[in-house]
Amino acid sequence: MDTLKVENLHKRFPVKGGHHIFAVNGVSFSIRPGETLGLVGESGCGKSTVGRMIVRLTQPNEGELLFEGQNLSHVKKKDDRRLRREIQMVFQDPYGSLNPRKKVQDIIAEPMRLSGEKNKEFLKEKVVSILKMVELNEGYLDKYPIQLTQGEQQRIGVARAFVTDPKLVVLDEPTSLLDIRFRGEIVLLLKKLQQETGCSYLFISHDLNIVYQLSHRVAVMYLGRIVEEGEAEQVFRNPLHPYTKALLSATLLPDPKQQRQEFFLKGEVPSPLDLSDSQCNFSARCPFASEQCKNCLPGPVTMESGHKVSCFLFHEELVKTAG
Amino acid sequence: MSEKTPAIQVEGLTVKAGEKYLLKDIGFELYSGDVLGLIGETGSGKTVLIDAIGRNTAPGLSMKADKLCCFIDGKETDLLQKKEEELAATVWGKKMTFILSNARSRFSPIMTVGEQFINILKSNQDMTDKQAAQKVQEMFSLVQMPDPKQNMNNYPHELSGGMIQRVEIAIALAMSPKFLLADEPTMGLDVTVQRQILDLMDGLFKKSSSSVILATRDLGIAANYCNKVLVLYNGEIVEFSDVHSFFENPRHPYSRYLLEIAFVSNDKDPKAKQRVFRSQKDKGMNGCFCSGSCERAQEECLTKHPQIHLFSDGSFVRCGRY
Numbered sequence: 052m053d054t055l056k057v058e059n060l061h062k063r064f065p066v067k068g069g070h071h072i073f074a075v076n077g078v079s080f081s082i083r084p085g086e087t088l089g090l091v092g093e094s095g096c097g098k099s100t101v102g103r104m105i106v107r108l109t110q111p112n113e114g115e116l117l118f119e120g121q122n123l124s125h126v127k128k129k130d131d132r133r134l135r136r137e138i139q140m141v142f143q144d145p146y147g148s149l150n151p152r153k154k155v156q157d158i159i160a161e162p163m164r165l166s167g168e169k170n171k172e173f174l175k176e177k178v179v180s181i182l183k184m185v186e187l188n189e190g191y192l193d194k195y196p197i198q199l200t201q202g203e204q205q206r207i208g209v210a211r212a213f214v215t216d217p218k219l220v221v222l223d224e225p226t227s228l229l230d231i232r233f234r235g236e237i238v239l240l241l242k243k244l245q246q247e248t249g250c251s252y253l254f255i256s257h258d259l260n261i262v263y264q265l266s267h268r269v270a271v272m273y274l275g276r277i278v279e280e281g282e283a284e285q286v287f288r289n290p291l292h293p294y295t296k297a298l299l300s301a302t303l304l305p306d307p308k309q310q311r312q313e314f315f316l317k318g319e320v321p322s323p324l325d326l327s328d329s330q331c332n333f334s335a336r337c338p339f340a341s342e343q344c345k346n347c348l349p350g351p352v353t354m355e356s357g358h359k360v361s362c363f364l365f366h367e368e369l370v371k372t373a374g
Numbered sequence: 375m376s377e378k379t380p381a382i383q384v385e386g387l388t389v390k391a392g393e394k395y396l397l398k399d400i401g402f403e404l405y406s407g408d409v410l411g412l413i414g415e416t417g418s419g420k421t422v423l424i425d426a427i428g429r430n431t432a433p434g435l436s437m438k439a440d441k442l443c444c445f446i447d448g449k450e451t452d453l454l455q456k457k458e459e460e461l462a463a464t465v466w467g468k469k470m471t472f473i474l475s476n477a478r479s480r481f482s483p484i485m486t487v488g489e490q491f492i493n494i495l496k497s498n499q500d501m502t503d504k505q506a507a508q509k510v511q512e513m514f515s516l517v518q519m520p521d522p523k524q525n526m527n528n529y530p531h532e533l534s535g536g537m538i539q540r541v542e543i544a545i546a547l548a549m550s551p552k553f554l555l556a557d558e559p560t561m562g563l564d565v566t567v568q569r570q571i572l573d574l575m576d577g578l579f580k581k582s583s584s585s586v587i588l589a590t591r592d593l594g595i596a597a598n599y600c601n602k603v604l605v606l607y608n609g610e611i612v613e614f615s616d617v618h619s620f621f622e623n624p625r626h627p628y629s630r631y632l633l634e635i636a637f638v639s640n641d642k643d644p645k646a647k648q649r650v651f652r653s654q655k656d657k658g659m660n661g662c663f664c665s666g667s668c669e670r671a672q673e674e675c676l677t678k679h680p681q682i683h684l685f686s687d688g689s690f691v692r693c694g695r696y
Contacts, residue, residue, distance in 0.1 A: 230591055231593060232631065232632060235635030235636065257565055302594070303572075304597065305594050307598065307617045314566075314570070318520060
């Protein structure tokens with residue numbers, strides 16, 4: 052059974068004057084136990100909103116969220132605490148996500164205390180063991196967040212997420228505010244933790260290099276929709292959707308010998324305000340756009356490799372091969 | 375490629391906040407056409423260095439240098455001794471301009487970007503309103519603003535981060551400066567916007583052969599847009615070399631570590647090095663901050679602060695092992 056199954060998720064935010072921001076528009080995907088799904092896209096694509104709906108910080112307008120078969124929109128009181136232990140989150144701002152007035156040991160123990168755990172001995176033991184898992188020693192127990200480096204702060208954020216033995220951790224841009232050397236360290240730590248615990252990750256990020264490093268599968272979002280999805284290797288080596296191609300060609304490798312790929316995309320992501328669902332929302336910037344793209348929303352097509360893409364370029368291909 | 379004419383020379387630049395060193399003994403040389411990638415973590419001193427060159431060191435900090443000068447039309451201009459008024463009249467905003475990250479905070483929210491740009495132009499050059507407005511439109515087209523005519527009448531809050539950054543770049547380039555200092559100019563921008571802006575700047579630098587100092591935390595940016603690299607750590611120079619040598623054969627253990635950890639992101643090799651870098655700077659030792667993690671470290675690395683070793687090609691590294 053899938054750890055997480057998301058079906059046709061929608062979220063819109065009303066704006067004065069009868070308008071709406073269409074943040075998430077029909078997103079579907081699933082995550083298997085022990086698997087990492089990388090959710091990539093630029094600002095405004097809705098990826099963070101998807102993450103927040105999964106941890107129930109906000110409710111979807113439409114669609115289903117199933118965690119191990121259980122519907123997250125109708126959670127009974129008796130299941131609420133358990134689900135909060137099993138689905139955890141790591142945030143983007145390493146310092147901002149920690150209570151500056153609490154010591155490290157209290158920050159990490161808090162999720163367990165909120166779950167009803169009262170035994171002080173057990174709490175202390177668990178905190179020390181989680182600190183060890185994130186490669187920090189007991190000397191950190193009495194420190195305050197301000198005394199830690201960015202990398203250490205984010206390790207505490209990770210420790211706090213893992214202390215309840217979660218089955219799914221949503222990571223919302225956990226490395227984008229970190230300096231270079233801390234990014235790599237956190238990536239290695241997350242890999243190690245997944246190997247040790249078998250936890251699933253929803254890894255939300257705009258940093259393709261890091262997503263590639265951690266993810267088994269990747270979904271690319273644009274203006275609230277998934278435009279491409281597949282095995283990380285497939286999507287990165289053989290991107291199909293023009294937007295995915297643009298994203299990958301924008302990436303800069305730390306290697307001066309390799310000529311950087313030519314980048315063809317112009318302009319910026321348009322606003323998700325009053326977004327239309329009767330056309331491909333990328334068509335205005337797409338070099339391959341045709342009349343069809345401006346009049347109709349392309350649905351997902353599954354290629355032989357299992358790679359999914361929502362683009363009319365591929366609808367035609369299938370029609371050609373079928374006919 | 376043009377002959378190597380010196381552009382910026384810095385020697386013994388030190389900035390202190392009381393007793394604490396924010397920058398210690400910084401020295402390097404740039405030639406015209408050089409694009410220097412200034413690499414360092416938060417707190418390494420990148421911004422302090424850029425501020426110091428622009429004589430914009432925050433009040434309360436002390437700045438001194440043995441030499442700080444730039445070369446305009448072959449003539450040496452002392453940036454340290456000259457009076458601020460003189461430099462403001464001849465250098466800043468004209469020959470030497472700045473691009474900062476978080477450009478939005480530099481704009482007045484109650485005036486349109488067009489008005490502000492026109493004011494800046496007129497304060498630097500003798501121009502009529504009409505001439506200035508014309509120039510603004512030209513520059514807006516150059517930096518690929520979506521609608522130059524309309525954008526002139528926009529207020530800063532009406533423009534996205536990417537667009538404000540383009541306006542900032544347009545202002546910095548309007549006077550065809552010989553020197554450009556950019557402090558993380560694309561930080562916080564979407565990757566596709568960042569790429570457009572960097573490609574744009576790259577094209578403009580190449581045309582004008584200005585000298586650029588580009589502070590960044592992103593090794594990808596340094597690798598693709600710079601021809602020289604200067605690494606700072608905790609206010610001191612760690613390494614200075616050309617970009618190819620730096621990425622192919624970094625000399626300092628800190629540089630090597632940064633490159634390893636950056637490549638970790640590109641390489642799914644499960645056997646990738648797992649060592650964690652522990653800086654010794656907080657232990658109050660006088661030695662090298664890498665002495666705990668460097669495989670070449672010896673006794674003296676723990677106690678003796680390493681000096682700069684200069685190589686014949688002009689590159690240098692702060693390491694006692696050379």
